[in-house]
Amino acid sequence: MPSPRIDRLEVAVYTVPTQGPEADGTLRWDATTAVVVHVHTDGAVGLGWTYSSPAAAAVITHHLRDVVVGRDATDLPGAFDAMNRACRNIGTGGLVAQAVSAVDIALWDLRACLRDLPLATLFGRCHDDVPIYGSGGFTNLDDDELAAQVETWRKAGCTAMKIKIGQCWGRDSERDLARVNAFRRMAGDTVDLMVDANGGYSAGQARRVGAALDQVGVTWFEEPVSSDDTAGLASVRAAVRCDVAAGEYIADRYDARRLAPVVDCLQLDVTRCGGYTGWLAAASIAAAHNLEVSAHCAPALHVPVTAAVPRLRHLEYFIDHMRLEAELFDGIPVPRGGRLPVTTTRPGHGMALAERAQRYRTS
Numbered sequence: 001m002p003s004p005r006i007d008r009l010e011v012a013v014y015t016v017p018t019q020g021p022e023a024d025g026t027l028r029w030d031a032t033t034a035v036v037v038h039v040h041t042d043g044a045v046g047l048g049w050t051y052s053s054p055a056a057a058a059v060i061t062h063h064l065r066d067v068v069v070g071r072d073a074t075d076l077p078g079a080f081d082a083m084n085r086a087c088r089n090i091g092t093g094g095l096v097a098q099a100v101s102a103v104d105i106a107l108w109d110l111r112a113c114l115r116d117l118p119l120a121t122l123f124g125r126c127h128d129d130v131p132i133y134g135s136g137g138f139t140n141l142d143d144d145e146l147a148a149q150v151e152t153w154r155k156a157g158c159t160a161m162k163i164k165i166g167q168c169w170g171r172d173s174e175r176d177l178a179r180v181n182a183f184r185r186m187a188g189d190t191v192d193l194m195v196d197a198n199g200g201y202s203a204g205q206a207r208r209v210g211a212a213l214d215q216v217g218v219t220w221f222e223e224p225v226s227s228d229d230t231a232g233l234a235s236v237r238a239a240v241r242c243d244v245a246a247g248e249y250i251a252d253r254y255d256a257r258r259l260a261p262v263v264d265c266l267q268l269d270v271t272r273c274g275g276y277t278g279w280l281a282a283a284s285i286a287a288a289h290n291l292e293v294s295a296h297c298a299p300a301l302h303v304p305v306t307a308a309v310p311r312l313r314h315l316e317y318f319i320d321h322m323r324l325e326a327e328l329f330d331g332i333p334v335p336r337g338g339r340l341p342v343t344t345t346r347p348g349h350g351m352a353l354a355e356r357a358q359r360y361r362t363s
Contacts, residue, residue, distance in 0.1 A: 025166025025200030046110025104275025123308035136319035137163025157338030166200025194220035210240035
């Protein structure tokens, strides 16, 4: 019996406003855009998405669609290589990697649906559920707004929580540390404190801030300097007790290989690093460096693949994406006791674009 072929690929853009202006150490925003892909065969559909610019949809339309449509729907390695080869002249990182990610996720979902298997089962599930940590804590929040987020994470059962620091590219480290101390009082002594500077500090600043974070008991210092500054990451890691983490901008296995030697935990984002194919490849590089991995944002999409990784630390339960995913998609996993359950009763990742999402469609 011949293998099914991809009949068509559809892409659409959905933009969801945030509940108010948000900021981290190096960026401000008031909306999040999801580029959503459906791939079709006779009688089956796969769904994938990335959080990106609408320009990612143009990459899919102009560079990826023609190399995917008509292919064997089970040949995921071939499709992954073909997409990257098609983008040789425009580069395969950043925006292109995000576009490839959305299509790759949809192809994996389709493959699992064709076999009538949950995606986690197809990957090889080793966890029944995955641990999450609460994330948000934007730099523009006042104490009452931050306390409200802490309460949201507490109700989800999170025993680890993360806020943003490095405000204004690290120009107000005193406020950063005051917020961390306030965060400690809000969260309580039993919660693991985590912070994310989004690359806002210089290496020297990060070492000094890191020494103060150690005194408060912070366990996780994310992107103390730019992820492009591997020497800076290594110098901060050598100077502080808290774990240094980075990797959310990894686009491929080469980025993973470059970062793995200079972090304590490698972050991976399935919507940026080449979808499930790229995520698993990068996770294997982390394993070769004896590192755990942590999934960055996109909690619903990460559940199936994190369930297949033995050395998983946790999954980021990002306050923006938990709200957006519930707005755009049906079948979103709901946390229980600080963990997200792994779908075992529905084929694929178990999610579908919701009818209510049409109000957010922009193209």
